[in-house]
Amino acid sequence: MSDVPLLAVDGLRIDIGSGAQRHAAVEGVSFSIARGETFGLVGESGCGKSITALSIMGLLRQPLSLGGGTIVLDGQPIHKASAAEMRSLRGRRIGMIFQEPMTALNPLSPVGRQIAEMFVLHMGMGWKEANDRAVESLRQVRVPSPERRIHDYPHQLSGGMRQRVMIAIALACSPDMLIADEPTTALDVTVQAEIVDLMRELCAAKGTAILMISHDLGLVAQVCRRVAVMYAGRIVEQRASAEVFKDPRHPYTRGLLASLPRLGARSKQGRQRLNEISGVVPAVSAFPKGCRFNPRCTARTDVCMVEDPATTALDGGVGLVRCHNA
Amino acid sequence: MLTVLVRRLANVIPTLFAIVAVVFLLFSVLPGSFISAMNEDGRGMIDPAVMERMRKEMGLDDPLIERFGKYVGHLAIGDLGNSFRTKEPVTKLIGDRLWPSLKLVLAAMLFAIVIGVPLGFIAALKPGSVTDATSMVVAISGLSLPKFWLGLMLMYLFALQLKLLPSFGYGDGGLTHLTLPAIALGVSPMALLARTTRAAVLDVLNADFVRTARSKGMSEPRVVTWHVMRNALVLVITTIGLQFGSLMGQAVVVEKLFAWPGVGSLLVDSVFQRDVPAVQGCILLIVLFFLAINTLIDLAYVAIDPRIRYA
Numbered sequence: 001m002s003d004v005p006l007l008a009v010d011g012l013r014i015d016i017g018s019g020a021q022r023h024a025a026v027e028g029v030s031f032s033i034a035r036g037e038t039f040g041l042v043g044e045s046g047c048g049k050s051i052t053a054l055s056i057m058g059l060l061r062q063p064l065s066l067g068g069g070t071i072v073l074d075g076q077p078i079h080k081a082s083a084a085e086m087r088s089l090r091g092r093r094i095g096m097i098f099q100e101p102m103t104a105l106n107p108l109s110p111v112g113r114q115i116a117e118m119f120v121l122h123m124g125m126g127w128k129e130a131n132d133r134a135v136e137s138l139r140q141v142r143v144p145s146p147e148r149r150i151h152d153y154p155h156q157l158s159g160g161m162r163q164r165v166m167i168a169i170a171l172a173c174s175p176d177m178l179i180a181d182e183p184t185t186a187l188d189v190t191v192q193a194e195i196v197d198l199m200r201e202l203c204a205a206k207g208t209a210i211l212m213i214s215h216d217l218g219l220v221a222q223v224c225r226r227v228a229v230m231y232a233g234r235i236v237e238q239r240a241s242a243e244v245f246k247d248p249r250h251p252y253t254r255g256l257l258a259s260l261p262r263l264g265a266r267s268k269q270g271r272q273r274l275n276e277i278s279g280v281v282p283a284v285s286a287f288p289k290g291c292r293f294n295p296r297c298t299a300r301t302d303v304c305m306v307e308d309p310a311t312t313a314l315d316g317g318v319g320l321v322r323c324h325n326a
Numbered sequence: 327m328l329t330v331l332v333r334r335l336a337n338v339i340p341t342l343f344a345i346v347a348v349v350f351l352l353f354s355v356l357p358g359s360f361i362s363a364m365n366e367d368g369r370g371m372i373d374p375a376v377m378e379r380m381r382k383e384m385g386l387d388d389p390l391i392e393r394f395g396k397y398v399g400h401l402a403i404g405d406l407g408n409s410f411r412t413k414e415p416v417t418k419l420i421g422d423r424l425w426p427s428l429k430l431v432l433a434a435m436l437f438a439i440v441i442g443v444p445l446g447f448i449a450a451l452k453p454g455s456v457t458d459a460t461s462m463v464v465a466i467s468g469l470s471l472p473k474f475w476l477g478l479m480l481m482y483l484f485a486l487q488l489k490l491l492p493s494f495g496y497g498d499g500g501l502t503h504l505t506l507p508a509i510a511l512g513v514s515p516m517a518l519l520a521r522t523t524r525a526a527v528l529d530v531l532n533a534d535f536v537r538t539a540r541s542k543g544m545s546e547p548r549v550v551t552w553h554v555m556r557n558a559l560v561l562v563i564t565t566i567g568l569q570f571g572s573l574m575g576q577a578v579v580v581e582k583l584f585a586w587p588g589v590g591s592l593l594v595d596s597v598f599q600r601d602v603p604a605v606q607g608c609i610l611l612i613v614l615f616f617l618a619i620n621t622l623i624d625l626a627y628v629a630i631d632p633r634i635r636y637a
Contacts, residue, residue, distance in 0.1 A: 059540055091543035098541075103534035108556050108631060117552070121543055153632045169542065 040220030043230035095170030101162035112150025239319030427588035434512035446523025468517030567623030
């Protein structure tokens with residue numbers, strides 16, 4: 001964190017719709033990621049974490065658009081980069097893996113070719129050479145007998161294998177950063193751990209930073225050094241993972257932590273339901289007045305209903321929380 | 327691939343048998359016969375005794391089962407019977423008409439594919455644009471215009487007014503005579519193809535793997551050629567197959583209008599004269615054509631989509 005960060009997002013705003021129907025789906029989101037760092041973005045479905053990732057990739061599509069703020073990658077302001085500049089960044093400097101590896105891979109194309117495309121696109125290789133490199137990539141993500149697997153189509157592979165292929169694609173050109181959007185949500189629990197370990201290990205070896213997006217605070221805290229918790233388009237708490245677990249400050253973060261299932265909790269406390277945060281995430285067009293979490297907050301006070309909380313620095317300035325009562 | 331072909335062909339035979347039976351039965355329950363049609367044709371009254379003799383000769387009085395059995399038996403050895411009208415074998419009648427018919431259908435389909443698929447593609451790449459709106463208006467109009475009206479308009483414009491092309495007839499069977507009927511026949515499959523292609527491409531453009539392709543840093547033309555086209559093709563092929571297969575049947579109107587000596591006009595003439603063997607032959611051919619195209623389409627699926635194995 002000492003010198004220039006690899007990625008600096010500042011005051012990011014993402015609009016949905018246009019004209020009178022325009023609403024900010026993401027607002028005032030700022031965070032930075034250092035080289036080789038692991039950073040997690042956590043929140044419920046619809047909180048804006050995935051579109052934040054897409055905006056970094058420059059892949060927002062109608063009805064979404066970048067409404068303001070800056071995104072700086074390695075000193076280069078990419079929020080105003082041209083389409084051609086963004087293309088040379090995508091895949092080459094930022095790789096991305098998606099939630100559902102079945103649909104994220106082209107069903108009519110052998111996986112080897114889908115990996116080889118990266119070398120053809122970014123390294124100017126011919127297909128033959130690129131195919132040889134694809135075998136190497138598959139070997140790196142520990143797919144058995146990669147020479148044969150490159151000819152397989154996605155439907156011939158298991159979910160875990162497909163996600164390995166996705167990782168191979170995303171890391172093919174040794175990017176500076178890997179964005180992993182719910183990389184394990186669609187996988188079996190046993191496979192999840194393998195995929196997470198693989199991702200962490202490969203990124204550590206290549207010095208690739210990870211921006212991990214998940215609804216699973218437990219998983220993110222396990223992988224990432226720092227975590228930002230998003231709610232209704234805003235970051236409500238951003239700190240080192242260890243601090244978040246030790247002493248969550250925002251009521252929403254506390255709610256998320258309380259809703260994690262714990263082994264042995266039942267035997268200790270008798271039969272007990274998992275905790276939940278009551279209510280649902282508000283619609284983008286109907287964010288409540290004051291603090292956006294107030295309708296669901298258990299620690300709500302009068303000021304929460306009228307005034308939007310500002311951010312408060314925590315942990316000597318490296319963390320922050322957005323709550324009146326924190 | 328071979329097993330797929332064999333399986334498909336095994337399916338074709340029962341289908342064919344069912345069609346043959348239905349057509350045969352239909353004509354046996356319809357009122358009137360070749361002979362009564364001759365009477366109505368204004369050739370005056372025929373001596374009832376002569377009529378009786380003709381019915382006997384043509385075997386029209388035999389029991390239904392017997393006639394059907396005989397027909398199927400002959401069919402199995404490739405004999406479609408003799409035409410009531412010309413006394414020639416139906417196989418020869420149809421044989422003479424087959425090539426013009428195929429030529430018309432192929433030309434119409436070629437027109438439909440060459441114009442319709444790119445039109446739909448361009449429309450899908452810029453949804454909501456002027457190009458999109460224009461091409462879809464063209465497509466809707468193409469779908470809603472009746473073929474005979476369209477044919478007449480084409481004749482009026484290109485033959486009568488511009489004097490560029492002959493208005494009807496087969497001529498030497500060359501392109502000048504083929505163009506107008508082919509367009510008249512091809513416009514509605516063209517329109518349908520344009521719409522299907524547009525929908526298919528839009529569908530694929532929203533697929534997750536296209537987002538992956540973009541996240542790899544691919545330019546939009548590359549995304550389309552490497553990942554969108556082939557996937558959209560699977561859907562487009564279905565429409566091509568259905569349209570292509572039914573085109574020989576649809577050609578009836580156009581062939582009649584343009585006096586095109588194809589199977590379609592033979593069918594119409596034969597129906598009016600209750601020339602049952604010829605009608606059955608024509609319908610059989612139209613059905614066979616449909617089944618053949620469908621089989622080809624199934625093979626095309628296997629070639630394009632690795633997930634499809636008719637195991």
